[in-house]
Structures are given as C-alpha cells and as structure tokens.
Amino acid sequence: MPRRHTPGHLPNDRLTELRSSVRERLGAPRPQSVHEHTPDSTHEQTTYSAQKQTHDSVRGPRTAVVIGRLLGLTFVLCFATGIWSHYLQDPLPWMRFPTRPAVLYQVTQGVHVAAGLASVPLLLAKLWTVYPRLFTWPPITSAIHALERGLTGVLVASSLLELTIGVMNIYHWYAWPFSFRTVHYALAWVIVGSLLAHIAFQLPTIRQHWRSRPSPRRGDAAVDVSEVDTGPAPIDRVQTDHVPADSVPADHVRTAGSDRRAFLASVAAASVAVVGFTAGQSTRFLSAFNLFGPRRYGDGPQGLPVNRTAAAADVLTTAADPAWTLEVRGNGIVHGFSRSELEAMDQSTEDIPIACVEGWSTSARWTGVRVRDVLTRSGIDPHSRLRVTSLQTRGGYAVSEMGPEFAADELTLIALGLNGEPLDLDHGYPARIIAPGRPGVLQTKWISTIEVIG
C-alpha cells in the first residue's frame, strides 16, 4: 500500500505533499474526495492544511484567506455604500445628509456596483477553495459545530443570492418573485451577521494563514500545528521535527505554490477585468473600455441615459399639455407656476450627475430655477421637508421626499433645460428635480406638485 511509504517526521504541509508525490510516482489512485474513509483519513480530516494538500494544491486555507480578505473588503464596501443608499431613499426622521460634493452618490453607488461585480469572481473562487469542506465527515461533531455550519450555510446561500439578484438588477432582469430592494437590503444584514460569525469561528485559521507560509523553522512548525490542530474531535498531534529544506523535492513545493499563485492571479485578473470593463458606464475616464457595462456614458437623448421613458411612465399627454402648472403647497396656500413663469425667474446652470442606484451615472449641465427660490416666492421656509409628486401614473418612484438640507441647497433645481436644450420629454419635461448627491430615483421627473410635509 502506498500509504506505508508515508514519511513520519515532516511538517504537515510537506508531509502531505511528499505523500501525494509518492503516490503519484507509484501510479496509485489518490483519494478522490474528502469524505472517503481510510484508516488514516481521520487524521487528514482533523488538519485542514493536510486535507487541502492531499487533494488540490489550490484548495486550502491560505488561498481561502487571501481570497476571503478581498471578498471581505468588497462586501464591506458594498454594505457601507448600500446602507448609505438605503437611508438616502428611506431616511429616519432625524437624518440629514451632506449635499457636497455633488458627485458623492455617483461615487458611493459606483463603488457599490463595482465592488459587487468584483465580488462575483471572488465569491466563486472562495467557494471553490472550500468546496470539499461541504462534505466534511462527520457532518456535525457538536452543537457549536452545528451552529457554525448552519451560519456558513446561511452566509453562502445569502451571498450567492445577493450577488445574483444584484447583477440581474443592473441588467433590468427582474425575474424574482419578491421586491428587489427589500430583499437586497435584508440579505445584506444577514450576510454581514453570518460573515462576522464566520470570521470569529475561523479566526485562528485566518491568523495562521494571514501571511504566506513562512520558511519552516523548527519552532514555527511545531507551534503552528499545535495551535491549529486542536479540533473538537480527538486529535492526533503531529510530531514535527525539523527537516532540512532540501530533503523535500523542491519542485513539488514550487509547483503547488505556483498553482496557487496562478489561481489567485486569475481570480484577481477576472475581478479587475469585470470592474475595468464596466466602470466606463459611470465615468468618462474609462468609457473607452466599457465592453460590458449595462449602460453607456453620455448615451441617450441629450447625452443622458434614461431609466423610465415618458411612454413607459404614461405621461405623453399630461407632460406635453401646455396648461401644465407646478403646484407648490405649504402653509395652507397653493401657488401655481406655469413653465413660462418658471422660465422668467432667475435661472441657474449647474453640472450635476444623474447617478442611478444601478451604478451607472452621467454628468449633465442642468438649467432651471432653484427650489429654494420657488419656496421663498411661495412664502415657504426653504429649510422644509418636501414631497414631490410626478405626473406619472405607471411605475414606481412617482413620489419622492426631500430633506431640508437638499431643499435649501443652491444646487437643487427645478430643471427646465438639459445640456443647453429644453428638457427632453424622456428626461422629465416640462420640469424635473435635480439635486446634488442623491440617487437618480429621487430626481423626480415630470413633476406636478411640491408640498411641504415638515
């Protein structure tokens, strides 16, 4: 039996590498899966590093830690920017938001979608590296172990779904039987929680493999093993005596290491490519490389992409009606402004991006009346919370709310023109809201009323 050839006094990684190379050279079949039971497989299962080295040089804790760190980073970016976007849309009563820089939401939501897209290769790679552990035998060894595996299952399922619906959402492919926003938001909390628990459970492994494998010295190797390999199951402590580096065939170690590095490089390249080939939808700087972005920077009527057209919102007749007036309600008084009355007021021209929750954005030059001027003209304190209602009768986001910090801002306009022309019907003619640092869904188009709600 090839297993008898196992040398007895080597550090773990090398031991298993050597073991597998011996099997290799003898042409013996190697164990194909982790749950195979052989007399010494019990020992192999107690040591993660042994497990990985026996089956696949890429599947191991070091790879998992390297990819896990990157995935942790992208998940944190997604969560932070996602919370930001969530509260901009559904603020708690006491919340106030910065209105500068005007590109703030363009940046945060661009990062949200870019980090989410980068997470796809990272998550697939992360799950690939730990896949054999799905079949750990016995599946559960204790209540704590059951809790850990349960939370890992929750983490895996919710991460897979979160990224799936996130990616499908930016493609406007709404195939799911639930509300995207509520589920995407709720799953974010589930992911953050189960990820926190996952990190806590894995902390010793993470710490051990945070740096690449140090050169084996007598003390290190011994400490490593005893620190890590004390699982809930009875442990077969490996005696690790010092082995001179040249006693292990160097090319085997090198091959496993280079396989791992090649795998990490390919995953990193895929993440960079996915971001680099889509980020051009939110910045002119990268628009030449926009191979896969669901939107094109500066595309559409008047150089701006459209989410909901006038036809889709069913406003073709109401928005084109010459009798249109904007009603401004506050303090029990209603003021009406026709489009020509608005045009007769002080006009401002500002460069403010439209930044969609889907991550794309395009900067545009808007011309119109400051909201605060219209409020003052109507005898309303500009520092008021407003509700803006659209003419649209179909589709969501017909009503939006605006906090006082946006209402009083000099960049917040009732836009009448875009990039030097009267506003296109698809961009909200006769008038729309445009404010700095907010998601596009709040920049209500085809507005009909503005009312003070506090």
Place this chain on the structure above:
Amino acid sequence: MRPPLRSRDITRTALVIAGIGFVAYGAFLVLTTVGTASIVGLGLWLAAAVIVHDGVFVPVVTVLGRILFGPRTAPEPDSAMTSESAEHARGHRILAARRRPPVRNALSDRTALFGHRALAVTRALLVAASLVSAVVVPEIWAQGRGAANPTILPGDYAGNLLVLWGVVAAASVIVLTIGLIAARRRR
C-alpha cells in the same frame, strides 16, 4: 480544523453573538417587509442558488477542469523523466485512464508536452475568462429578452465576450507553443 469556540474566548464569542444578532435583524426585516408569498419565493431562490452552485456549477467545472488539465496536485515530472515513468505518474488521470496505446501517451500527457508553467498560465487565462463570462453571459441573456429603452444594455456584449475569448485563446496558443518548444529543448 481549528480550536473549538470556548466560552472563555470572549472576543470570538462576542463576534459570533453580534453576528447572530445581525442575522436575526435581517430575518426580522424579511418577516416584516417581505410578504408571505414573497418569502416562499425568496426561500426557493435561496435554495436554488445553493443547489445550482454546489450541485451543478462546481461539479461541471471540476469535470471540465479534469478533462482539460487533470488534477491540480500533480507535481511536475522531472525533465529527465522518461515517457514511461511519466505514464506512471499520470496513470490516474482521467484521459490517461482510458488506456490509450503507449505510443499516444506522450500526447495525452500535457505536462510532459508543454511544461507545467505553460499549462498553469493557460489554465489561469481560461479561469479568468470563465469568471468574467459568469458576469457577462447573464447580461447577454437579459439583452436577448429585450430592454425597456435603447439606453439599457446598448452594447454588443456577445461580440465583446467573443473578442475576449479570442484574445485568451490566442494568448493560450502562444504560451503553449513557447512551452512546447522549451519542453522539447529540455529533452
């Protein structure tokens, strides 16, 4: 395995409890903001995500990877190794296991033919392109379903993905050719 979580490990225990708290909040959000019918749908989608990934995606990729490259643990054979010993070393590989005639063994042994490094680079290129495709293929599908207006999904995503694969294929051919020449020279 790692040390089990013990109650005296305060940091880790606290993190786990905090984590469970966040998960519970997420579950609370689901229960209070997602309707009953939608919760059933959500459960099905969660289960489908895991089943498709763990039950279909990974096994298919595993089989494809083995067909193309063999298991990853295989060490590089010594350059001095004869084709006979190389056959031994590769005996377990899926393709080699088809008992091809000995004459063809050198051909079926990619590592001996191209060298480990060229194969590793090729595999890395294919893995990267496949991962990018995992994001782009659904986009092509969504585009095929039709978009609500011409500014949504305006690109030639299928064409661009083909170009990407063309570049990867060309780079792989170059790398493998270099590897082939280098391996011949070593012999």
